[in-house]
Amino acid sequence: MTYYLPGVRFRPIVTWPGVPTPPGERRWSPFRASWDDTLALLDRELRMLGAREVVCQIDIRESDFRQDGQPRANAKAHGPGVILAFDSRYGPLQYATDVFHDWRENVRATALALEALRKVDRYGVTKRGEQYTGWKMLPAPSSGMTLEEARAVIAQAVADHGSVRAALAAAHPDRTGGDAQFKRLTQARSIADREGRS
Numbered sequence: 001m002t003y004y005l006p007g008v009r010f011r012p013i014v015t016w017p018g019v020p021t022p023p024g025e026r027r028w029s030p031f032r033a034s035w036d037d038t039l040a041l042l043d044r045e046l047r048m049l050g051a052r053e054v055v056c057q058i059d060i061r062e063s064d065f066r067q068d069g070q071p072r073a074n075a076k077a078h079g080p081g082v083i084l085a086f087d088s089r090y091g092p093l094q095y096a097t098d099v100f101h102d103w104r105e106n107v108r109a110t111a112l113a114l115e116a117l118r119k120v121d122r123y124g125v126t127k128r129g130e131q132y133t134g135w136k137m138l139p140a141p142s143s144g145m146t147l148e149e150a151r152a153v154i155a156q157a158v159a160d161h162g163s164v165r166a167a168l169a170a171a172h173p174d175r176t177g178g179d180a181q182f183k184r185l186t187q188a189r190s191i192a193d194r195e196g197r198s
Helices: 035-048 105-125 128-135 147-159 164-171 180-197
Strands: 008-012 050-056 082-088 091-097
Touching: 035 050, 050 091, 082 105, 091 105, 091 164, 105 128, 164 180
Parallel strands: 008 050
Antiparallel strands: 050 082, 082 091
16 A cells, blocks of 8 residues: 655755755665655654645656656656755744655655654753754745736746646746746746745
């Protein structure tokens, strides 16, 4: 049976926070767990944090996601990076890692990190979730696009192509040879999503 995580939306990575790990410095993971076990662990840790509006960004093209937001079985990641962001009882949190060679291994590393941080509370060292302070999500840098402009870009894309997904596929650099329109539409959707969570 495949474990399904309905509360988590998988999306393509828009912007990597910080400097990516050089490929030569990435490691092979020590994990031997199945993907279902990883999702079950992540689900438990997110529930313990009271997580809401969970988004897991992975380096997969928009067209390689199914209608339900899950990656297609044959989707190929262009890189191993994972960004997990969500609202919690401690405020908005974000975790990004690309230290292991496969993105699923980095999802497991993130889930294990959440478990380890939660265990700190067992010993009474923290009382108000201080261990999460370093992962507080910073406000997004100004993009120069207002929410109204973002909504207009999305509305035009839907009018022209029937859906944002179809518009992104049509504007993808692999098809057009340029990325200006693709970046603009991706940015508009990111702004609209962010405003919808606030």
